[in-house]
Amino acid sequence: MAKAILYDAIKCTACRACQVACKGWNQLPAEETTNRGTYENPPDLSFQTWLKIKFTEVKRNGKMDWLFTRQACMHCTDASCVKVCPTGALYYHELGFVAYDKDLCSGCGYCADFCPFNVPRSDSNLWTGVAKMDKCVFCTTPGLDRIAEGYEPACVKTCPTGALTFGDRDELVVVGGERVQALQANGHPNAYFYGDKELGGLHVMYVLGDSPDVYGLPVDPKVPAAAIAWKDVIQPIGWAVGGLALLGLGINYIIAREAKLRRELPGRKEE
Amino acid sequence: MEQEVERYKWIKMEQEVERYRKPTRILHWFNGGAFIILFFTGLILFIPSLGFLAVDSWTRILHRIGAVIIVAGPLIYLLTNWKASWKGLKEAFVWGKDDLEWLKAAPRYYFLCDEEAMPPQEHMNTGQKLWWLMVIVMGVVIGVSGLIMWVFKTTAPAALLQWSIFAHDVAFIALGAMFFVHVFLSVIHPLMRPLRTGAWSSMARGKVSAEYAKAHHRKWYDRVSKGMKESPSADE
Amino acid sequence: MAETFGRGAMTNHWIDIRNADCIMVIGSNAAENHPISFKWVTKAMERGAKLISVDPRFTRTSSKADIYAPMRSGCDIAFIGGMINYILNDMENNPGSYNMEYVTQYTNAAFIVNSEFKFTDGLFGEVKDGKYTAAAKNTWKYADTKTPATDPTLKDPNCVFQLLKKHFSRYDADTVCNITGTPKDVYIEVCQTYAATGQKGKAGTIMYAMGTTQHTYGTQNIRGYAILQLLLANMGVAGGGINALRGTSNVQGSTDMCLLEHILPGYLNVPVEGDTDLDTYIKRTGKHVDATITPQGLAGDKSSNWWGNSKKYVVSLLKAWYGDAATRDNDFCFHYLPKSARATVNYTHIGMFEAMGEGKIKGLWSWGQNPAVGGPNSNGEREALGNLDWLVVADIWMTETAEFWKRPGINPTGINTEVFVLPAACSYEKEGSISNSGRWAQWRYKAVEPPGEAKPDLEIMNLVMMKLKELYEADSAAPGREAITDLVWDYGEINADMVAREVNGYDLTTGKLVYLFTKLKDDGTTTSGNWLYCNQYTEEQGNKLKRRDPIDNTSKQIGLYSKWSWCWPYNRRIIYNRASVDLNGNPWDEEHAVTYWMGEAWAPQGDLSDDKGGDVLDGGWPAINYAKEGEKYLPFIMNPEGVARIWGYGRAEGPVPEVYEPWESPLDRNLMSGTQTNPCAFIGKYRNERGIPDQYPYVGTTYRCTEHWQTGIMTRNLPWLVELMPEMYVEMDEELAAEKGIKAGDKVIVSGARGEVRAVAVVTKRFQPLQVGGKTIHHIGVLNHWGYSGMAKGDSGNILTPHVGDANTTIPEYKTFLCNVRRA
DSSP: OOEEEEEETTTOOOOOHHHHHHHHHHTOOOOOOOOOSSSOOSSSOBTTBOOEEEEEEEEETTEEEEEEEEESOOOBSSOHHHHHOSSSOEEEOTTSSEEEOGGGOOOOOHHHHHOTTOOOEEEEOTTTOOEEEEOOOTTOOTTSOTTTTTOOOHHHHHOSSSOEEEEEHHHHHHHHHHHHHHHHTTTOTTOEEESSSGGGOBSEEEEESSOGGGGTOOSSOOOOHHHIIIIIIIHHHHHHHHHHHHHHHHHHHHHHHHHHHHHHOGGGGGO | OHHHHHHTSOOOOSOEEEOSOHHHHHHHHHHHHHHHHHHHHHHHHHSGGGGGGGGGGHHHHHHHHHHHHHHHHHHHHHHHOHHHHHHHHHHHHOOOHHHHHHHHHHHHHHHSOOGGGSOOOOSSOHHHHHHHHHHHHHHHHHHHHHHHHHHTTTTSOHHHHHHHHHHHHHHHHHHHHHHHHHHIIIIISGGGOOTTTSHHHHHHTSEEEHHHHHHHOHHHHHHHTTTOOOOOOTTO | OHHHHSSOSOSSOTGGGGGOSEEEEESOOHHHHSTTHHHHHHHHHHTTOEEEEEESBOOTTGGGOSEEEEOOTTOHHHHHHHHHHHHHHHHHHOGGGSOHHHHHHHBGGGBBBOTTOOOBTTBSSOEETTEEOHHHHHTTSBSSSSSOBBOTTSOOTTBHHHHHHHHHTTOOHHHHHHHHOOOHHHHHHHHHHHHGGGSTTOOEEEEEOHHHHSSTTHHHHHHHHHHHHHHTTOSSSTTOSEEEOOSSTTHHHHHHTTOSTTEETTTEEOOBTTOOSHHHHHHHHTOSGGGOOOOBSSSOOBOOOGGGGHHHHHHHHHHHHHGGGOOTTTGGGGGGSOOBOTTTSOOSHHHHHHHHHTTOOOEEEEESOOHHHHSSSHHHHHHHHTTOSEEEEEESSOOTTTTGGGOTTOOGGGOOOEEEEEEBOOGGGSOEEEEOTTSEEEEEOOOSOOSTTOBOHHHHHHHHHHHHHHHHHHOTTSTTTHHHHTSOOOOSSOOHHHHHHHHHOEETTTTEEOOOGGGOOSSSSBOOSOGGGTTSEETTTEEGGGOBOOOOOBTTOOOOOTTBSEETTTTOSSTTGGGGBOTTSOBSOGGGOSOOBOSSSBSOBGGGOSSSBBOOOSSOOOOGGGSOTTOOBOSOTTSTTSSBOSSOTTSSSOSSOOOOOOSSOSSSSOSSSSOOSOTTOEEOOTTOOOOOTTTOOEEEEEEOOTTSOTTSTTGGGOHHHHHHSOSOEEEEEHHHHHHHTOOTTOEEEEEETTEEEEEEEEEETTBOOEEETTEEEOEEEEEOOOOSSSSSOOOOGGGSSOSEEOTTTOOBOOSOEEEEEEEO
């Protein structure tokens, strides 16, 4: 029974208790930040910041609005990161979201290159090249696995307004859809349910008050064409080419050796 | 079989022909070694069951060391052997009717070891030219894409990184497959023997026997041995 | 609120907010500073409730609101006054849209006022030395102060309703919007939307906080809300009420236990010079049985005048404190209580620091308090601290107050104050109770040991008191020593449980815990440390603050949760709930009935039932029409006249609110009258330079953010919170920033008459310039969380605020002052 998180951007007051809860539960250190003239901090996700809230001021027809959205792993059903991870460090949890075995990470950074939401971040050493990736793992870090114990993720637990809920994905899809319909009828004509079908269905779904691009989210995110070309096309071709080459060389050797011997020892045929 | 063993006994000839100069050989072996490091550290990312070997970034460090060597090598060679580089590059990019003839003769030659079927070849036969061209072109592709993936990992736009990985993979497959062919044809194929005086020797010691040179690269041999007398060979 | 209803406290409770049909958040930024409350606001909105946010700045609360109304800081009275005017006019035209029965029967709208009452040009009579004369104040009272006449038709020109109309007739929308800067169409929308809660069956609630109270007329701001809510019949009903959001998590507890200069535990009055004995004191406070006022001509004919019981509570308190030493013969040790000189001396925070500045105070104990950052006019207050001989700071971190003597720019050798720091345990390191804004008190447990030498406050107090007793026992010549030596202090190794029982009180004849304050006596046979908390600990149920039973046992699921913790008084969750029903005891709002009369009795009350219940009645007498003559109890039991006071004649500056400008105003005149500022406001003198608009043209206002807490001494030491909000910042609109060449993230200096602060500029669309009185007004929002101590340091916003305070409470005017800004 697949599980998911539903985030309601209309209920969210951007208090950022979720940001702190994520750090607290996953024992992530605080980053040193400065005030760049905005409430948003840290400025970006990092290997130490798996979740942050984004603030966007917009003025529409003279009316002020302040849009909040969370930024973290969307836990796609068709996850580009899982597709391209060479070591299998990223894989699908039995409950459908993207799980991660950090010990297996090789630091290649492919996940970061291919994620349509630009989520994974690496802790990489500039000189040695040693790197490890980190991102939201739906609170399933071994030893800190809330889901296995039957609890909701830390962010969901902490949210004071109920903007975050956790449960069976099928149910949340219904809840989210109904909520968006209600919003469309009541002051938010462009309300949008994000994550129902995108990328096979996201396990972190958003109820948005406006279209995704207003929040800085990709409108129709897809697994990048390069990932498909690479993994689904070239990869099998590569096996074929390599295999054929080796096979061809093997056959060539057998035949050529026999042929050469025959030429050098004319009577060989009789033996 | 006694006769066969005797057949392949090493024969010392008094005359040998230099095929590859020392700088060229040094470049070949450094780059070859680097290629092997690069190939295998890349291969474990290609084969999922071997992926665990990449954990903790060790193989990436090795890959980067190999990358530095394989890029630095040709650059150094280029700067210090300008004339030879120019000559060598021309070999890769000048093609003609002769190459078509090689293609027609190749199946008989390589499978049935019919040496008469093959028309006389230049310093590099068409097959070698093909490999050399591929090394240059795919080398650039794999090098540039690799550079983007290494240096511009955090600054390049996502699409550029993604297609760089794709190109890197395509070049890897092409070079990898051709690498097997290269190794096979250099030291395993029956026609390239004996090792002491044949293809292996050309890159290991820089020289081949005049016999080998005459048999495999007639056109080139005739040019470099103009006016030289042939010593008797054990064959005759 | 005490003026209007008889006691000041959030009238409803947090969860009840979800029952509202319309929520007006004014003088509050609940989403940011009371984030948990927003759970209930969100639930209300899910049910279709409308949210109105009134604020100079578009905050995180405003981002959730259906209507955002910008308002110049300090103009609440104009804003609300205009709404009152709108409603009064609408009542004339559409009385059916309002609950006129409630207004007539449950408030003093129908009462006839003294015919001498006169209001001229901003003043309610003669002012002398910053106070209205006694003669002037007399004219504010009812014509007949014992048995006031009423006109239930509300037509008598001297009745409160008509006087109200006349007073607020000047508050038309154009005038109001010219003062507040609110766009008129938005303002009208607010009026219409909120006025709609006046209908029977609809409830509107007001959530307010420091934005309302921290002005020189803060009390009158709240009076404005009270009048509004009474006209709309929103008091005592579910989803209604005036919800004062307290500024810190246990300040309700601290004021309940009288940590203010004018009260004794349970909001009894502090005795003053001139209270020669107990009875004189009781009479003087007006909280005595003879103070009952019986209105004539209303359906209800009896006022319970509950404060008339105060003697029982005072005596029980004195017995708790002095035990056997307190007897009827010695007035129960009443003479041991210090007599305040508050008629002439101002003992509030500002008054205390003024005195400190003048060198009149030798020592200060700053307990869990950081005045060096939290008090107004920081430069002045920090300097004043230097005049102390000794200072004790009990706190969980090293605060700016503890380190005032080595603050930046100061030479410590010039300061002679001896500073003692007592490390205290934080809330997870000790056991005890806290009381939330909703008057609910909950028991909290100890999770970890305090670090190092830190001790719980209770232990510190116990050690100090035992030592004081020891010293006073030994010194037979010390003046007034009996006040300490006769004090009952037999805790030994103290714990919160003992204190909780003592606060509840005992029946001395049986030795058992008293059940309820109705059982407290004035003959010395009962004790109670705080009559309001009597019933928190009973023989049958034990410590009720520990209860955590999440059952909503009300018939209409209005969320009282009467078995979850305990609230005062008597676990009554919605106070004044007799006003939630009509004269027959039927709820005005069936769907959200707080209680209902079942013919013989009220619905099962509070935790006495498991379902189909209601709240504990505010006085269990029958519904008015079912009661006997002479026993028809009116609903607002804490007022001597039994009804809520739309007309509040007990306040310092007038019976109804009137627009005044703040002490530092961008305008050189009051656009409503010839009286510029509140004539009764407290104006400090110590280092309190006043700014003028020519030098400081912008309106400064201080406020908080979600990520930090109060003076920041806890949160600026926590890396995760510092990560979110790392530096002191100010907010300004894009136009002002462009004028000054300031970009978002630039370092700026905000200056005022009393000092300067350095900060990072947050340039935002959320502040907009307002058109006020023909001028363009810009606000500068200043955060007040930073100081020179702790991990993340910064300048304190309160360097800019003035040493002036409200006329009734002296709460400082943190919310409006003048300032200027330039790039650093």
